[in-house]
Amino acid sequence: MIIGGMLVSTVEYPGYISMVIFTGGCLLRCPYCHNPELITGGEQVNLREIKEEIDDSQEFIDSLVLTGGEPLIQYDELEKIIKHAKVSKLKFKLDTNGCYPERLKKIIKYVDYVALDVKAPFNSYEKIIGAPIGEDVKKSMKIAYNSPNTFLECRTTYVPGLLNKEDILNISKNITCNLYTIQQFRNRVVLDDKLKQTNNPTRKELMELAQLAKNYVDKLMIKTSEFGNEIVK
Ligand code: SF4
Numbered sequence: 001m002i003i004g005g006m007l008v009s010t011v012e013y014p015g016y017i018s019m020v021i022f023t024g025g026c027l028l029r030c031p032y033c034h035n036p037e038l039i040t041g042g043e044q045v046n047l048r049e050i051k052e053e054i055d056d057s058q059e060f061i062d063s064l065v066l067t068g069g070e071p072l073i074q075y076d077e078l079e080k081i082i083k084h085a086k087v088s089k090l091k092f093k094l095d096t097n098g099c100y101p102e103r104l105k106k107i108i109k110y111v112d113y114v115a116l117d118v119k120a121p122f123n124s125y126e127k128i129i130g131a132p133i134g135e136d137v138k139k140s141m142k143i144a145y146n147s148p149n150t151f152l153e154c155r156t157t158y159v160p161g162l163l164n165k166e167d168i169l170n171i172s173k174n175i176t177c178n179l180y181t182i183q184q185f186r187n188r189v190v191l192d193d194k195l196k197q198t199n200n201p202t203r204k205e206l207m208e209l210a211q212l213a214k215n216y217v218d219k220l221m222i223k224t225s226e227f228g229n230e231i232v233k
Contacts (some may be wrong), residue, residue: 001077002042004035004069006053007063013093013113018026019054021081022055023066025073028131031192032137032159032185038069047077051084052069063091063112072127074098082110093158098137105143114144116177119152120163121170126164138174145176155181155223158201158209165209172213182206194210203227 002024009020022035024042033039054064065084071078071094073225074129084093093113094103118141119125122134144152148212154177156168172180184206206222210232216218 001045001047001050001074001080002041003045003050006050009065011204012065012067013063013091016090016091017061018063018065019057019061020067021050022126023068023071023074023078026068026070026097027073027131028070028097028133029191030035030129031190032157033191033194034186035063035069036188036189036191038180042069047080047128050081054081054090055090058088059081061090065093065095070097070098070099072103074116075100075103075106076181079107082107086110088093096140098140099133101136101139101143102208104140108143108147108150110143111147111150112129113151113153113158115155116141116144116154118156118171118175120176121167124167124170127165141175141177145178151179152177153179153181155183157185158197159185159195160201160205161198165212168209169216172216175217177217179219179221180217180230181221181223182210182213184193184225186225207232213230 004022006021012018024038026039063157091112094111095115097117120128122138123133126132144150154175203224210222223229
């Protein structure tokens with residue numbers, strides 16, 4: 001399996017201590033990607049070694065998180081890792097960009113938590129992200145939302161200039177999920193160097209967007225580097 005690294009985290013899966021695996025490979029080229037080295041990179045690591053690493057950490061972790069890159073791109077390996085996590089009684093969280101609804105459908109019964117990127121209004125993906133995958137993301141959202149034992153978080157990185165207030169409103173009107181998170185764009189590491197000139201949105205800006213979106217979603221959170229995760233009342 002191609003991965004960019006593994007670490008233990010207390011923040012990637014809320015309420016759990018997790019082993020996080022950063023997988024390599026992604027079909028998209030989001031200009032604000034903050035893991036650009038993982039889009040085509042990573043190192044080949046034997047699946048057995050990954051399982052051993054999980055087993056060796058069993059005493060102090062209670063969950064496994066796969067993030068990327070896009071984990072579903074390496075479907076066969078991912079399926080084996082999930083099954084290993086389940087046999088090991090670990091909770092499992094998957095971060096995904098929603099490109100692969102059919103693959104998600106096949107493993108959704110094993111997934112306790114899906115964090116799904118909703119990067120743009122479903123009908124504006126091509127314009128904003130450069131890939132016409134809005135319908136796939138919508139399908140992925142429905143699969144995760146309709147899975148009885150899966151918690152679904154939809155999340156949008158708010159990049160000023162790429163997205164605007166109307167886009168956030170449009171997204172919030174068209175998603176169904178257990179939690180919607182508007183997260184702060186950070187200009188320090190990005191795929192497209194031009195975005196280094198874009199200011200990081202402030203907490204105040206995100207809070208104003210959240211107040212608009214709140215009319216359409218049940219539970220909403222903003223995420224900033226300064227204040228962390230904040231549920232919006
Ligand atoms: S932000 Fe995520 S979906 Fe976009 S290119 Fe980077 S890894 Fe892929």
